[in-house]
Amino acid sequence: MIVVIKKNQEQKQVDNLINWIKDLGLNVHLSEGENTTIVGLVGDTSKVDIDLIRTLDIVESVTRVQEPYKNANRKFHPADTIVDVAGHRFGGDNFQIIAGPCSVENEKQIIEVAEAVKKAGATLLRGGAFKPRTSPYSFQGMGVDGLKLLKKAKAETGMPIVTEIMSEEYIDDFDGVDVMQVGARNMQNFDLLKRLGKLKTPILLKRGIAATVEEWLMSAEYIMSEGNPNVILCERGIRTYETYTRNTLDLSAIPVLKERTHLPIIVDPSHALGISRFVKPMCLGSVGAGADGLIIEVHNDPAHALCDGAQSLRPEQFEDVVNCVKGMLPVVGKRMDR
Numbered sequence: 038m039i040v041v042i043k044k045n046q047e048q049k050q051v052d053n054l055i056n057w058i059k060d061l062g063l064n065v066h067l068s069e070g071e072n073t074t075i076v077g078l079v080g081d082t083s084k085v086d087i088d089l090i091r092t093l094d095i096v097e098s099v100t101r102v103q104e105p106y107k108n109a110n111r112k113f114h115p116a117d118t119i120v121d122v123a124g125h126r127f128g129g130d131n132f133q134i135i136a137g138p139c140s141v142e143n144e145k146q147i148i149e150v151a152e153a154v155k156k157a158g159a160t161l162l163r164g165g166a167f168k169p170r171t172s173p174y175s176f177q178g179m180g181v182d183g184l185k186l187l188k189k190a191k192a193e194t195g196m197p198i199v200t201e202i203m204s205e206e207y208i209d210d211f212d213g214v215d216v217m218q219v220g221a222r223n224m225q226n227f228d229l230l231k232r233l234g235k236l237k238t239p240i241l242l243k244r245g246i247a248a249t250v251e252e253w254l255m256s257a258e259y260i261m262s263e264g265n266p267n268v269i270l271c272e273r274g275i276r277t278y279e280t281y282t283r284n285t286l287d288l289s290a291i292p293v294l295k296e297r298t299h300l301p302i303i304v305d306p307s308h309a310l311g312i313s314r315f316v317k318p319m320c321l322g323s324v325g326a327g328a329d330g331l332i333i334e335v336h337n338d339p340a341h342a343l344c345d346g347a348q349s350l351r352p353e354q355f356e357d358v359v360n361c362v363k364g365m366l367p368v369v370g371k372r373m374d375r
């Protein structure tokens with residue numbers, strides 16, 4: 038971190054700042070020019086309150102030269118992290134496709150969809166039991182009963198399951214869940230993130246609706262700094278001024294993240310676009326951008342889905358997407374494990 042001091046400041050004030058920095062356990066590199074004094078902070082500056090320094094009367098400007106995230110930072114961990122989910126690997130040259138309905142609705146529905154997506158080539162099954170809905174009057178998910186049905190679908194198909202956890206209250210019921218999803222709305226639910234950091238279960242961390250890449254990585258940092266290294270990031274679109282799609286899929290985040298972090302990153306084009314016919318081109322775009330996988334909503338009867346029918350693919354549409362994605366994978370040097 039570099040602090041530029043305003044011209045003609047009292048030396049005593051500058052010394053006070055330097056001593057305060059040293060008290061934080063940091064070293065100081067001082068550069069005194071004719072007009073400007075520059076104070077370089079050397080060491081782990083992640084705990085330094087940059088805004089506090091900025092508001093000091095003697096300070097002209099403050100610039101961070103080191104990212105505030107450590108565990109997620111590629112600088113400290115150059116190799117790609119591989120997150121292993123029951124033998125299915127996320128990251129490196131692996132590519133995974135997670136598919137299933139937005140919500141678990143009943144036994145017949147989840148088993149049928151699970152079998153269909155497995156047949157089409159999905160490697161993991163998704164299905165929401167706890168649903169974060171904008172309206173309290175919308176279907177809220179089947180809750181614990183939904184988790185039970187999802188586990189039944191896992192037992193019948195052998196597919197690992199991915200489902201959203203909204204509150205730590207139900208954490209014990211998630212026993213047997215292979216990937217716990219933290220949804221966009223909970224990306225900054227720090228108590229939940231810290232609790233999930235105490236587990237070893239892989240966490241699918243979705244990007245917040247208006248989160249910057251750095252805020253998103255700081256949320257990953259919350260999980261990792263508690264001891265859980267198994268974080269998979271998921272770009273699911275951000276809110277912009279555009280209204281023709283549900284959100285705006287930020288594919289540029291993928292190459293940016295690949296440079297900044299070693300964590301695997303997958304894309305959810307269903308929630309990003311919100312319209313089923315736009316899902317396929319964005320799946321292919323995600324592969325091209327370097328994603329490590331996709332999570333796609335599939336329903337056997339989208340017209341009667343209790344949640345997100347408009348963006349859900351029918352199984353045969355999903356199969357077409359899988360085949361096209363498979364065709365593209367050699368171009369980006371990735372492969373599916375089945």
Ligand code: PEP
Nearest residue numbers: 165220221222243273308
């Ligand atoms: C979901 O995956 O069903 C979901 C609600 O996603 P998001 O948190 O990205 O909106």
Ligand code: MN
Nearest residue numbers: 139334344345
């Ligand atoms: Mn959904």
